[in-house]
Amino acid sequence: MSLFNPYKLRAALGRHQRVLGIDPGSVSVGLALSDVSLMLASPYRVIKRQKLGQMVAEISAIIAAEGVGALVCGLPLSMNGEKGPAAQAAEDWLRELSTRLDLPACCWDERLSSSAVNRFLIEEADMTRKKRAAVVDKMAASYMLQGWLDATRDR
Incomplete structure (x- = not known):
């Protein structure tokens, strides 16, 4: 399955379907x-x-x-917005996952999502490093997915 344009992915969703946000890391995958x-x-x-x-x-x-109808995967672009090896690997991984699951999918820029989440957990929640490690991946996935939801709303 080829990857969808992020702005057209909503059109592929059925009524009352959810979207699964994915933040793939080398050790764990946040959902x-x-x-x-x-x-x-x-x-x-x-x-x-x-x-x-x-x-x-x-x-x-x-x-x-959970009634998921589509996947949105974090795309680790370089700070200058270019696609490096990590971004290409994420796209390839998502394309294969999407094909095997037979679900539409797209990538979405995840630059600074983990940094923003870590900063929040340190400054606002006063979490220790050990406690942050347990939640940062799923919170980064949520941060990235919220960005996609906000950007594609009403388009």
Whole structure:
């Protein structure tokens, strides 16, 4: 399956379907879910990074349980906006995941999402490093997904 234009992905969604936000890291993958009205993203959970086949089974169960109709994956662009090796790897990974799950998907710029979340958790929530490590991936996925929801609303 090819990746959708981020602004056209909403059109591929059925009524009352959610979007799964994905922040893939080298050790863990943060997940976030939209509400059915596509207004609000919420942190969902973190899963261990494994071979894609193993992850497909786990993500497929989430999709079925939560009524997910599309995927939005963080795209780690360089600070100057260019696609480097990490961004290309994320696109390739999402394309394969989307194909195996038979779901429409797109990438969305995730620059500074982890930094923003860490800053919030330190300054506002006064969380220790150990506590932040447990939530930062799913919160970064939520931050990225909320950016997509806000940018594509009413387009």
